Amino acid sequence: MIAAIQAAAQQRPDRPLVVGICGAQGSGKSTLAARLAQRLDRAATLSLDDLYLTRAERERLARDVHPLLRTRGAPGTHDIDLGLSVMAALDRGATVHLPRFDKATDDRRPESSWPTAPANAGVLLFEGWCVGARPQDDEALVQPVNTLERQEDRDGVWRRYVNAMLAGPYRALFERIDLLVLLAAPGWNVVYDWRLEQEEALRHSGAPGDAIMTAAEVGRFISHYERVTRHILAEMPQRADIVMALDAHRHCLSIDRP
Template identity: 65%
Template structure:
């Protein structure tokens, strides 16, 4: 991630921390492959170098277990077996992490194994230290707001046309986002957005991520082919497009990216020029 973006994020966080006691919770939203993890790690490294205890929690690590999603697939809609959209996360688990850190306690940070498509055992979770000052909650839909019901009527891609013709899945996702997720996002003190140039670039970014996973974990179960990635990202298309249209007008910091993930502009309601 270019230094200018990291400098801007660090500046926002440090300004907000000044004269503040207790935990600061910052949300970092961005489409799959946009560089959220790299930016979050860079920020944490800079802050901890200066003695500011920091922790990172990805919304991906709050995914419900495979068994729980299988149950949703049986009782609500088959598409809910696939992790990703609102309704497939354990929001209460995320709130418990924030509550513990807000009390100044140490807290276990959930971890999800994407190659195995299941939550890691608790014994393998990291722990955020007592007295953590910054929790960075990052993820593709962090801070998102639900769509108007009328916007759900028309499918946005083949997946919705062919596998959710009656709109049951997307209506469930939207209701979930309007419910507990808003309680989670209400805990954010600041919201930052890595804005992709459009949804069309996400397939290439996400395919690159999967290639990296295959390189690191091997071609075992859970590592997707390029064709599987193309289908997988259609689960995310509707809300990603909505976020890119709606969130820039209210995010504290917006970092606009081009197709090569280069920074081409910055703004936001709390952008310090």
């Protein structure tokens, strides 16, 4: 993969190569991005999670559009303009502060605490659970995919809004991706276990108790991600530049370049 990234970067000497890393929650996106950054020259990393809207902004969305938008994660809960401005600054070769979000407080960290990307960065590693995702056809939105949609989005307002965000603002952000890498989970059924492992890791790290979700809370939380994750697993393997097929233990079974 390093060789593929380096070769692609040579073809874009005028600006940083943007490598999109997509994968379901708990699939190892952040770990992969960190390891790649260590081996690549002048690499910067940005997570889609760090572009979340502030808590106050999501509260306004919950009031004005749909209550489910209070929960961070789904398309529509990120600051796309912030992401585009970061990429534009990197394109200019500037030294730019990279946004960071604090999941413990469910809010964006103060800008004074943001790390700095290197000047004249050669590669931007952009990772996130729905990085590069495409919208579904309208017909696919009719039937709910889980209890959350069936009980809390009965009229489909939330899922139509999410889909419209993918078709609109998110498209501009994802079109900046030069090389798309997919960490392909074996199926949606493993995501709950992977996300639960993340909460256990938080617990052992000494994070405050109110920042750690119970098993039931994890189940509800990932329901916000299910529809788009299933869609990604169905359609992205045919168009991603690199597909890493994972087993239930996150072992890489194969690396393909479709």
